[in-house]
Amino acid sequence: MFERPKSGERAVLVHLDLSGEQDREDLTELRDLALSAGADPVASVVGARRSPDPKFFVGSGKVEEILEAITLHEAELVLVNHALTPAQERNLERALECRVLDRTGLILDIFAQRARSHEGKLQVELAQLKHLSTRLVRGWTHLERQKGGIGLRGPGETQLESDRRLLGVRLKQLNKRLEKVRSQREMGRRSRRRAEIPSVSLVGYTNAGKSSLFNRLTEDSVYAADQLFATLDPTLRRLELGSGSAVVLADTVGFIRHLPHDLVAAFRSTLQETLEADLLLHVIDAADPEREEKIRQVNEVLHEIGAGELPQLQVFNKIDCLEQEGVGPHMERDGEGAPLRVHLSAVTGAGVELLREAILARTGTQLHRLQLRLPPQAGRLRARLYELGVVQHEEHDESGDLWVSIEIPTRELQSLRRQEAYAAYLPLPEVVEAE
Numbered sequence: 001m002f003e004r005p006k007s008g009e010r011a012v013l014v015h016l017d018l019s020g021e022q023d024r025e026d027l028t029e030l031r032d033l034a035l036s037a038g039a040d041p042v043a044s045v046v047g048a049r050r051s052p053d054p055k056f057f058v059g060s061g062k063v064e065e066i067l068e069a070i071t072l073h074e075a076e077l078v079l080v081n082h083a084l085t086p087a088q089e090r091n092l093e094r095a096l097e098c099r100v101l102d103r104t105g106l107i108l109d110i111f112a113q114r115a116r117s118h119e120g121k122l123q124v125e126l127a128q129l130k131h132l133s134t135r136l137v138r139g140w141t142h143l144e145r146q147k148g149g150i151g152l153r154g155p156g157e158t159q160l161e162s163d164r165r166l167l168g169v170r171l172k173q174l175n176k177r178l179e180k181v182r183s184q185r186e187m188g189r190r191s192r193r194r195a196e197i198p199s200v201s202l203v204g205y206t207n208a209g210k211s212s213l214f215n216r217l218t219e220d221s222v223y224a225a226d227q228l229f230a231t232l233d234p235t236l237r238r239l240e241l242g243s244g245s246a247v248v249l250a251d252t253v254g255f256i257r258h259l260p261h262d263l264v265a266a267f268r269s270t271l272q273e274t275l276e277a278d279l280l281l282h283v284i285d286a287a288d289p290e291r292e293e294k295i296r297q298v299n300e301v302l303h304e305i306g307a308g309e310l311p312q313l314q315v316f317n318k319i320d321c322l323e324q325e326g327v328g329p330h331m332e333r334d335g336e337g338a339p340l341r342v343h344l345s346a347v348t349g350a351g352v353e354l355l356r357e358a359i360l361a362r363t364g365t366q367l368h369r370l371q372l373r374l375p376p377q378a379g380r381l382r383a384r385l386y387e388l389g390v391v392q393h394e395e396h397d398e399s400g401d402l403w404v405s406i407e408i409p410t411r412e413l414q415s416l417r418r419q420e421a422y423a424a425y426l427p428l429p430e431v432v433e434a435e
Contacts, residue, residue, distance in 0.1 A: 030081040057082065217356075218238075338361060
């Protein structure tokens with residue numbers, strides 16, 4: 001066996017274009033992933049095949065090319081921009097005498113570096129162990145195995161079997177701890193629902209600027225950097241929108257194409273903040289030439305975790321990076337006047353107030369000033385309005401009717417109008433937005 005390096009910074013990148021692959025990986029994205037993991041990409045080996053080679057994935061000729069690049073650049077690590085089977089990864093390591101990491105393993109390594117909270121570390125460890133469980137054989141080729149035949153049987157449990165047993169025990173422990181964390185998070189969500197505070201979750205492709213926008217909106221200092229997966233642990237803050245309205249804003253982990261299934265499963269409790277949201281803010285890098293493809297990738301992950309049908313407001317960030325002149329902050333609305341897209345810059349702050357306005361409108365927390373004429377028989381509605389705390393002023397006229405001035409959120413107004421006993425007293429007058 002070769003000696004594995006402790007650091008492994010100098011890396012050779014390997015990328016194949018497969019004719020049968022519908023969603024091709026991106027070499028530039030692999031380079032960004034490598035840099036985010038702390039590696040130094042010193043060379044790239046690219047090629048094309050109709051289908052992966054069963055033994056090496058890249059074919060024997062390409063293996064020799066990779067070996068030459070390793071020797072030339074004194075590389076310690078090979079990063080493959082695809083998911084490898086355990087056998088392919090093992091065969092490549094033997095042929096190259098160098099550590100080989102596939103795309104899934106690289107993403108897991110980045111997540112391990114980024115995890116800060118107790119929950120995040122548990123989730124990363126769970127995903128890593130699930131990934132490692134199929135690759136245990138790689139590290140124990142120098143130890144004995146049970147063999148068939150007289151005189152060749154091992155003296156009991158082998159090292160490999162012992163590791164698998166211990167791994168199973170650890171996985172059960174992690175799942176038990178994460179279940180406790182999930183229950184704690186669910187208690188927090190229930191309390192927010194009782195307080196009737198809408199939840200808004202930031203989603204989007206990694207490095208689209210979610211954390212920068214989160215900091216701009218909440219005036220917080222969540223870690224934000226120009227790198228993939230800068231944010232891993234979810235952060236929740238109360239966001240005041242003005243006019244007495246507020247929402248809970250959640251900054252969650254960024255998505256990426258072909259997000260490993262082990263990660264989706266392990267981070268389900270974190271992604272639950274997205275699943276329970278009243279509104280998703282889909283943050284998009286407006287200056288990215290591949291933004292349409294990345295929008296599709298994010299929507300695929302949202303459908304995978306069961307959040308594909310949630311209301312979504314698209315936020316086109318980084319308009320300050322656009323080269324075209326005359327591109328400024330603006331809001332796009334649908335035929336009924338509801339906000340659909342907001343174009344802004346989280347760095348400069350241009351357009352952020354438009355986003356606040358759009359969140360108010362889309363979450364039903366927008367305040368409306370209304371003046372209602374209530375006859376004496378509408379006492380139950382008057383009591384309900386006071387219970388909601390929306391009455392600003394009231395006075396009787398000469399006929400005995402009560403004129404009530406209220407400031408009421410959209411969702412409460414719609415809820416009252418759905419009740420037949422109240423609907424007659426709540427017409428749809430011209431609504432004036434509260435300042």
